[in-house]
Amino acid sequence: MAGNLVLKQKMDEIGFKQDELAAQMNDALLRITGRPGNISVRTVRNLVSGSTRRPIGRTRRALEEVFGCSLGDLGFETSRTAAPSEEPMERRTFMTAGPVAAFSTTASALTAPHRIGSSDIERLQRRFARIIASDHRHGGQLVIEQKAAALSEDALALQTSGTASQRIRSQVYASAAAFRSSAMWAAIDGRRFEDAIGHMRIAQQLAEMACDPFIKFRIWSHAGTMYRHMGRPADAAAANEVARGLSLTRRDPMFSSLGLARHAAIHGTAGDRTATRRSFDQAQDAILRADPGAQRPVWMIAFYDQAELDSLALSAYLSLGDFARAEFHGHRCLSALRPHMHRSKAIATARVARAQLEQGDIEPAVASAMSVPVDQAVRHPRVIGMLGAFGARLEAIAPGTALSHTWNQYARDTWRTTA
Structure with a gap:
């Protein structure tokens, strides 16, 4: 038996499970009659399964009150004449409740919440x-x-x-x-x-x-990143530990990997090389164990993957002054970034340019910096700061050189064009 598909759909739209509908119907009867209802989960089960095709009495009243529509609109059989067993209950209700209750019920049907x-x-x-x-x-x-x-x-x-x-x-x-x-x-x-x-x-x-543990993870993980960018690694570690302590990191290695990767970036800010390397190794192991087809929130699916892990490694090793390793992770990140990650591409490119510059590879560094998309270079606060620091560092390392002049001219023309 297919059951009452219309009622099932109405329940799904509102989000009612059978026990929740029973509770709502009992609340409705209390409002209508002044007496608590006794609708059970079994009653609701019979309504959904189709065993009860024509609800009567208090059950009918409760259904119409909860859903704000008639029995016919809920997929039940209806009749112009009420069933004999229904009339005494209706008459008792109206006799004891009086005209005010009758008016209230009518008004409720017209203005269903x-x-x-x-x-x-x-x-x-x-x-x-x-x-x-x-x-x-x-x-x-x-x-x-x-x-x-x-x-x-x-x-x-x-x-x-x-x-x-x-x-x-x-x-x-x-x-x-x-x-x-x-x-x-x-x-x-x-x-x-x-x-x-x-x-x-x-x-x-x-x-x-x-x-919701998923959104809790996102908020506390963001907090860890925020404090890291503020130069407060102790607070960053404490916030990120809250995210990592949620049970979902034990159920899903993907969340475990993100928590570990962000913790590694925090260790990088704090200057702890050993902890940085260990956390990234653990993050890499976790992401390889994660089920790529598992159901996850849209925000997680949209950004965290191998490219983001390498992006965090790029940031951490830049902080540690390990520029060769930073550049390695930067190129891995850029080669794996998905097309929609415009902001991430600009940030990674600016960081790669800095890693190349610090290794004395000035020509490829300038080329990388000039490849940052213009809209990000002039509008994204983090990218603007990175490229400004790049220019200052280039001037310190190679003052007065042709490459330094090339960069300065490019930067002036870019900012002037988009001002």
Whole structure:
């Protein structure tokens, strides 16, 4: 028996499991009649399976109240004449409740509350995917930060727009936390650290309300990166340890790998060569063990892979002054980057240029620096800072040379053209 497919679809749209629908129906009966309902999971199971094809009495009233529509709209059989066993219950209800209750029930049917369901969650997730795509293309922009923060507020406003199951409410909070974590990351990427800390605190609260380990990992992992960029390796390590301590890092080696790789970058900032090498070796081992087909959040799928691991290694070994090893990881990163990773490509290219320069390979260093896409070179705060430091270091290493002149002329023309 296929069961009541219409009811199943309605439950899926709202996010109701059978026990949750039973609870909602009992709450509805309490509102309608003033007496607690006694709808059981078995009753709901019979409704879904098709064993009950024409609900009557309190069951019918509860269904229509919860879904805000008629039995026919829920896939049940209907009749112009109520079943005999239904009439006494209806008459008792209206006799004891009186005309006020009858009016309230009618008004409730006309103004049924909005039900927040899976379609609302899917809409939030599509918006989140667009934020992720925009970040990978542009990165660090204030407009991305502001848009992500506004979408977080929109998600929270959805909580007050209607009723929902606890599962759906948790997903709404998780979406709000995800948007806020993207605002946090845009602020980190744009070197607006005080704003990033503000977004972080809100995101952490929302993630706790969502009870979502994936978004908790993202927020605390971002926090570790933020403190690393702020030159606070002890705080960075503490924050990243929170992310690494979540149970999902034991279930999925991909999350374990990301946590280890970011910890290695923190060790690099702290100047600990041994710990840096050990953590990267462990991160490499974990990513090779990870199931590439496992289900993961869109933000994880969109950015973490072998190329990102090598990008973190490039950063760490630059910090340690191991420029040959840094350049090695930089070329590996650039050869494996996916086409949509515009921001990552610009950052890796600027870092490779610096690694080449520090090894005395001035001509390839200048060529690498000049290959950074112009839109990133003049708009992304991190890339601007890297190329500025590159120019200053080039002038210190090879002052007055033809290559130094070439770079300075290129930089002036680029900035003037795009000003």
